Amino acid sequence: MLAVVATALALAGCASPPTGVGYYWQSVTGHLALMRAARPVDDWIADARTSEALRQQLTTARRIRAFASAQLALPDNASYHRYADLKRRAAVYNVVAAPEFSLTLQTWCFPVVGCVGYRGYYDETQAQAFAASLPGDLEVAVYPVPAYSTLGWMNWAGGDPLLNTFIGYPEGELARLVFHELAHQVLYVQDDTAFNESFATAVERLGGQRWLAQAGEAARGDYERFDGRRRALRALTLGTRERLQALYADTQLDTTTRRQRKAEVMAEFRRAYATLQQTWGGYNGYDAWVRQANNASFGAQAAYDQWVPAFEALFEAQGRDFARFYDAVRALAEQPKTERNATLQALLPAPGPTLAASGH
Known part of the structure; x- marks a missing residue:
């Protein structure tokens, strides 16, 4: 039992x-x-x-x-x-x-x-x-x-x-x-x-x-349609998470102002989703999640992708060999959490240029 x-x-x-x-x-x-x-x-x-x-x-x-x-x-x-x-x-x-x-x-x-x-x-x-x-x-x-x-x-x-x-x-x-x-x-x-x-x-x-x-x-076509919608939503939610995190970290704001700006960020998120959803030919599988989205929703989503690029970089470093990759991850897991996170942080790819910087 x-x-x-x-x-x-x-x-x-x-x-x-x-x-x-x-x-x-x-x-x-x-x-x-x-x-x-x-x-x-x-x-x-x-x-x-x-x-x-x-x-x-x-x-x-x-x-x-x-x-x-x-x-x-x-x-x-x-x-x-x-x-x-x-x-x-x-x-x-x-x-x-x-x-x-x-x-x-x-x-x-x-x-x-x-x-x-x-x-x-x-x-x-x-x-x-x-x-x-x-x-x-x-x-x-x-x-x-x-x-x-x-x-x-x-x-x-x-x-x-x-x-x-x-x-x-x-x-x-x-x-x-x-x-x-x-x-x-x-x-x-x-x-x-x-x-x-x-x-x-x-x-x-x-x-x-x-x-x-x-x-x-x-199968590739079915998946591309399925995953294309998910990638678009992830990009939108990532931008929203970053805006919320910056807002919450701003110690110069009083509670009333922070609450008001948070409401504005969430309203913009839902407007952007409504525009995005119109390109999906009637697909509404994410509507309920977006309608109910809050800090808890965004926090749960972040747990699933925070270190993914770092692990993908580690996979490349191991010659794209899964057995070697698992051994490297096991070794990483042996480190204390602070050291482990620092190693993962170092593995993260450098952020790409912004749209303004790239001239687009």
């Missing part, structure tokens, strides 16, 4: 630490229900009741799983050889919180996985209830998480399964998600969410590029 508690609270995109018996119980029962729902992928493919669309996606997922170990040196174990339909839209629902004038997330701590900036629930109603219970001076967000990793701790019991919450993704995105979650089984550093998530995100991007290079033209 203790092993199940630990794995249910592991992470990836991911899960979080408890503060009472009720939280332990929902974590244990939620994870056990997920494991019980899983059956071998081959059984689903052979089942006459399986829809053709699901059968094709599972067949693709089986190829992706083999590629992950053969081409990306990711763990060759029991994970992602089974599939479960959870009958809901997310594996877990994460709660994040941040102060009114900061993008730094509230953290919760657990002795196994350490301190993380989110708290996960298998039931959305419970997540919303916890969010509502947080102090009123915090900005809070609840978001669905399609998958989480048990860091390999549950491979003895069948491993992490493929889920209905992400099996329908475009081929390239499905590959990236599997690579991301398996990367958490390569390495996990306690008390460093930005390191863990940036590493896994770098692996998913690098691995995704290799997968798409050998995929069909249709």
Whole structure:
């Protein structure tokens, strides 16, 4: 039972630490229900009741799983050889919180996985209830998480399964998600969410590029449309985060002025998104996130990409060899956090010229 508690609270995109018996119980029962729902992928493919669309996606997922170990040196174990339909839209629902004038997330701590900036629930109603219970001076967000990793701790019991919450993704995105979650089984550093998530995100991007290079033209086209929208949103949110951080760091502003300027930044963000969204041919998948965006939302997003360029630079320095790259990252993880961050900072590419400086 203790092993199940630990794995249910592991992470990836991911899960979080408890503060009472009720939280332990929902974590244990939620994870056990997920494991019980899983059956071998081959059984689903052979089942006459399986829809053709699901059968094709599972067949693709089986190829992706083999590629992950053969081409990306990711763990060759029991994970992602089974599939479960959870009958809901997310594996877990994460709660994040941040102060009114900061993008730094509230953290919760657990002795196994350490301190993380989110708290996960298998039931959305419970997540919303916890969010509502947080102090009123915090900005809070609840978001669905399609998958989480048990860091390999549950491979003895069948491993992490493929889920209905992400099996329908475009081929390239499905590959990236599997690579991301398996990367958490390569390495996990306690008390460093930005390191863990940036590493896994770098692996998913690098691995995704290799997968798409050998995929069909249709898969590349589907992914390019999917990822093009995401890249555009990321660029917009990055600019907004930078404006907010500069605003919050300005000690010359009084609270009223800072609050007013923050409202102006957020209003401009939503106007810019509305203009961007009009170019997407009716796609509205990000509308809810943008409508509810706040410091907590931006803070959670930052954890996933803060060090990605540094890890990509390290990958290049290791000759684009995944096994050597993982060894270099493990060595980096052995450093104290301050030294580790300094090393990552040094690996970050120099910022490019501004539009004005470049003459465009």
